[in-house]
Amino acid sequence: MHTVLDILQKxxxxxxxxxxxxxxxxxxxxxxxxxxxxxxxxxxxxxxxxTEPELERIRPLVRRRGQREPLAYVLGxxxxxxxTLKADRRALVPRPETERLVELLQERCVPAPxxxxxxxxxxxxxxxxxxxxxxxxxxxxxxxxxxxxxLARENGESTGLAARVRWLKSDWFSGLPVDARFDLIVSNPPxxxxxxxxxxxxxxxxxxxxxxxxxxxxxxxDLRKIIAGAPRFLAPGGWLAMETGxxxxxxxxxxxxxxxxxxxxxxxxLADRDRFVVARAG
Numbered sequence: 001m002h003t004v005l006d007i008l009q010k011x012x013x014x015x016x017x018x019x020x021x022x023x024x025x026x027x028x029x030x031x032x033x034x035x036x037x038x039x040x041x042x043x044x045x046x047x048x049x050x051t052e053p054e055l056e057r058i059r060p061l062v063r064r065r066g067q068r069e070p071l072a073y074v075l076g077x078x079x080x081x082x083x084t085l086k087a088d089r090r091a092l093v094p095r096p097e098t099e100r101l102v103e104l105l106q107e108r109c110v111p112a113p114x115x116x117x118x119x120x121x122x123x124x125x126x127x128x129x130x131x132x133x134x135x136x137x138x139x140x141x142x143x144x145x146x147x148x149x150x151l152a153r154e155n156g157e158s159t160g161l162a163a164r165v166r167w168l169k170s171d172w173f174s175g176l177p178v179d180a181r182f183d184l185i186v187s188n189p190p191x192x193x194x195x196x197x198x199x200x201x202x203x204x205x206x207x208x209x210x211x212x213x214x215x216x217x218x219x220x221x222d223l224r225k226i227i228a229g230a231p232r233f234l235a236p237g238g239w240l241a242m243e244t245g246x247x248x249x250x251x252x253x254x255x256x257x258x259x260x261x262x263x264x265x266x267x268x269x270l271a272d273r274d275r276f277v278v279a280r281a282g
Contacts, residue, residue: 113183124152
């Protein structure tokens, strides 16, 4: 018979041997998830003996994480800006740096924009977070992937925000009405080079959709498509905001200026790295 603490220690050692970062935290979250316990509840039951059915629920989850499947995919959910979102291989795992993008938009866009476009919505995390923050905004979220859009719609339903976001299949701007105008266009597009994706952790390069990670032209092909297309769809004074790679900003700021967008600015993330670019329509 094994206690909760026994399994936590064995799982932590197993994860450490597989190169899993924060092995103990991963062990606690996975064992707690399998047992239906929060971490604090888990701490209070260290000496509890586990039954065989309970161990059978834990083992496949531990095996998946040991194979370096992302923790969010194993647990099936990810937290983003206070929302609990479904997470699986149909879209990227929502990341903390993208939460900073949402915070940045709330700081800059005052008053709140009336119409928002989220390009390449993936799991729907940005669109849903902004819909939650700005109840009066009309939010349109597009993606070229039917699978990603299906996941985003599921997240809209589970968060109770489905009626607040219109989901649309579109390769960037291609599926939008020609007369559509937005006060904010936001995107977290692919921005890694093929070499950066190949060098990434197994969680990224093996499990997350490559089409949402990697772009041509030193990772800037999709960013440049967005910059080129944005002026046509921005209302006067409207914002464009994008998450980017940290070595791309000089080139992107020049692209923004050439596209006729004003006040182009590079904004750092919480690790003090150039991570976002913002600009405004004239």
